[in-house]
Amino acid sequence: MKTLLKNTVAASAIAMSASVALADGKVVVYHWFEYMPQELVDKFTAETGIDVVMDTYDSNESMLASLKAGGIGTYDVSVPGDYMVKILANEGLLGTIAEGELANKGNIEAQWLDVDFDPGRKHSIPYQWGSTAFAVNRDVYQGDINTTDILFNPPAELRGKVNMLDSQGEVLAMASLHLGIPQCSTDRAQLKALDAMLQEAKTYWASFNSDTAKEVLVAGDAAAGMIYNGFSAKAREEGANVEYAFPKQGYIAWMDNVVLLKDAPNRDNALKFMDFLLDPENVATLTNWTQYSAGVKGVASLLDDALRTLPEANPPADAGPATFIEVCSEETQAIYDKIWTNVKK
Amino acid sequence: MAAQAESGGATTDTYKEARTWLLMPAWLVLLVLSLAPVSMILIYSFLTKEFRGGVIWEFSLASYDQFFFDRGLFGDEAPQIEWTYITIFWRSIWQAGAATILSLIIGFPTAYFIATRSEKVRPIWVFLVTIPYWVNLLIRTVSMKFLLRDQGPLNDFLLSIGLIDSPIHIVNTNFAVQLGLFYSYLPFMVLPIYASVERYNFALSEAAADLYATKWVTLRRILLPAVKPGVIAGCILVFVPSLGSFLAPDLLGGAKNFMIGSLIEEQFKGNAGNWPFGAAASMILLTMVLIILIVFARRQAKAEKREG
Known part of the structure; x- marks a missing residue:
């Protein structure tokens, strides 16, 4: 019995280390077409050693369709619009982020923290709005x-x-x-x-x-x-x-949000990726590139002058x-x- | 006529063994590209709608009910006749009809002019008519809007020569839509009429003139009956696509009112789509066009019988 237990522990330890080794490898992102600058992707890989594998879509509806048609379990995160976060949650396609799992969650601006489509931000973080x-x-x-x-x-x-x-x-x-x-x-x-x-x-x-x-x-x-x-x-x-x-x-x-998907194969890496996108410096790089607005505190001072004073934003x-x-x-x-x-x- | 049919029969006999195989492409086109899609639309129109697009495979008459009966905003009043969609259909028919008449008025003289040139230059004229149509329809329609708008070249020109004091408001009116449809489909009017006028024996016109027929009488009693098939073909070719078009109404008419085309399009896009209703509206449109064509064809056949 003892040996059996020992063996099981050893086996599961090996299995776990194997999965950790695998997890160190990559994060699979399902993203909008041309919505993230390459320099930001490279920076993430340089900082964490995690490769970013990216597939793209061109509408919320097509993303929903392909997630329902077998994308769950393949992708770690995706970037749905506000109403689509709610639809994904209702369809049971989202993973839940426990309190404390995201180190930078406190960076989210107060007005975007308790949003109707995801009260308490249990599945998502702001991307751009x-x-x-x-x-x-x-x-x-x-x-x-x-x-x-x-x-x-x-x-x-x-x-x-x-x-x-x-x-x-x-x-x-x-x-x-x-x-x-x-x-x-x-x-x-x-x-x-x-x-x-x-x-x-x-x-x-x-x-x-x-x-x-x-x-x-x-x-x-x-x-x-x-x-x-x-x-x-x-x-x-x-x-x-x-x-x-x-x-x-x-x-x-309107707001696009990074969501953790159900059965994310690289869940830890997905959370690292989300934390990375809550860091004001990275969000500023993103926002300067997209020319939209960020939902994260401390970004304003890092924006280009033109964007910071843009009356429309x-x-x-x-x-x-x-x-x-x-x-x-x-x-x-x-x-x-x-x-x-x-x-x- | 009879001789033609006989020679036709003889030709087919030559290929008797291979006939089935040789006809395969035609059957394939008819089945795959025509019958199958129409049957699908027909079936979908009798299914239950799924929220956010798609259908549930349950028989339902809800789409046709929605088209013909008004049960108030909340759907619980006594049913009355629903005028909304009839109005939309009537508006489209009216616009398409106006565009067809406009095309006929401009297209007939154009075709006549081309057909009466010398044989050498005729292809050049036909070529000139078709050149603008090498450009995508969307771009032509947008360009039209650029020309017609309040601050556009047309109004600038008319203002500068002092013909008008303030810009004529054309964009976002029904007239702009008719103009757009007319311009989109003009060659479909010119080319069939040209083909019939070209075959017309002008000696007949001369004979009529010799018999003291006025030009108007010659046109009405001699030329028009002879080229009637071309005119009818042209009218159908302009009317039918105009009926379903949504580009010109959207861009030039400002999309303020639904047309048949935009009403159907709306049912298949986005979150609020209603596929069975879109399919039902398509079927009603198809039936209507079919009836119009059958009536035309019957009258034509009768007229030919009378003459023949």
């Missing part, structure tokens, strides 16, 4: 723009000159902020009010364009337009006199809250689909 609101041509309108009235009840100068994103999620989330009602509301009176408000608002809109949201502002087809903050900055760089608004009712945020103190687009239940979504069809019928 940005916002969606709207930009206004200041040659056409000089008044206060930090209100969602610009889109849904525009001043006379902007009527008939508003471009909206051709995206149900973003338009209906912004409309909910405008009315001060929760997303995915099931309250009949609120939903009817939302439907009625949009029916009136659409008479002020010129077009629905997502891909050309920047171009219509630069060319002057639209004098105000719903837009992603990065697009708005580019429109300004291209010479349009546009200002990006952070409405007091709130604005829409730095909400003023009196800006409304950043709100993520919520994932509605099937029954609720059916009503929102109908409202959207009513907008465009």
Whole structure:
């Protein structure tokens, strides 16, 4: 019995050391296409001796599909958008990070620590984030723009000159902020009010364009337009006199997050990789490269001057809250689909 | 006609043994590229939708119900006729019809002009008509928007010569959509009409003139009936793709209102997709087009019988 026990211990010790040796080898990352600079990957390998093996995808949905079709157990981490973190968690595809496993977890900025899509950050850490609101041509309108009235009840100068994103999620989330009602509301009176408000608002809109949201502002087809903050900055760089608004009712945020996947074959290395991406110096390198925003403390002072002072990436103190687009239940979504069809019928 | 059929029969007999094999590619195209996809759409339209795209393999009439019956925002009111999708279909038909008429008005004289040039230069003219269509449709449509916009070259030009005082607003209107569709599909109108006018015996026009027919009467009673198959083919070739197009409505019309094409596209993309409903809308569109084509074909056959 004793020898048997001894042998088992020895065997498992060998097995464990073998798995440690294997783990020292690599971390398998499933990442967006061109979303991490090579210098950062090299730095991680130089610091830890862990090789980074990377596969890429081009949409949250295709990532979900390939994880469901056998990617689990192959990949250690992936980088889903906010709503997709929740979907992955609901599908049971995420591993859980115990308290204290990430040395740098304290670096996460307070506002991104307890997010709706991952309360308490049990599965994920922030990667990069940005916002969606709207930009206004200041040659056409000089008044206060930090209100969602610009889109849904525009001043006379902007009527008939508003471009909206051709995206149900973003338009209906912004409309909910405008009315001060929760997303995915099931309250009949609120939903009817939302439907009625949009029916009136659409008479002020010129077009629905997502891909050309920047171009219509630069060319002057639209004098105000719903837009992603990065697009708005580019429109300004291209010479349009546009200002990006952070409405007091709130604005829409998106955030990509590094998640630990279920059954990660190199779990320890995955955690090291996540810790590495919570280090302000590394995050600054990343952010300077992507030109989005970081969700980690101590990054601001390390950013390029242009990015640090970029008005589109730095909400003023009196800006409304950043709100993520919520994932509605099937029954609720059916009503929102109908409202959207009513907008465009 | 009869002689043609006979000689056709003789030719097939020559290849009698090999006929089955020789027809394989045609059968394959018909089965794999036409019948199979349409049957798939038909089957999908009767399935239950899966949330976030996809289908559940359970029979359901929900998609057709959604298309024809309105049960209010929350789906619990007494069913009424749903006008939303009928309006969308009607809008598309109207736009496609306007684009077809526009193409006919411009395309017919163009085709006539080309067909009446000397045989040497005709290919050059045909070539010129097709050149713009070597460029991708998306790029042509975007370019059109650049030309037409309020601060675009067209308005700049009209302003500079003093014809107008303020820019004409064209982009994001229905007219812009019709213009875009017209430009996208113009060669499909010109080429079939050109083919029939080219075969037309101009001695007939001369004979009509000798018999004191006015030019208008010659056009209406002699030329048009003779080239009618080309005109009908051209109209169908412009009308049908216009009906399903979503590029011009999105880019030039500002995507403010759904067209059949964009309505169907919306059902297959993103999180809010509804595949069975998209399939049902496609089937309804297909049925509609089929009915229009059958009516056309019947009338054509009748007319030919009468003349023949």
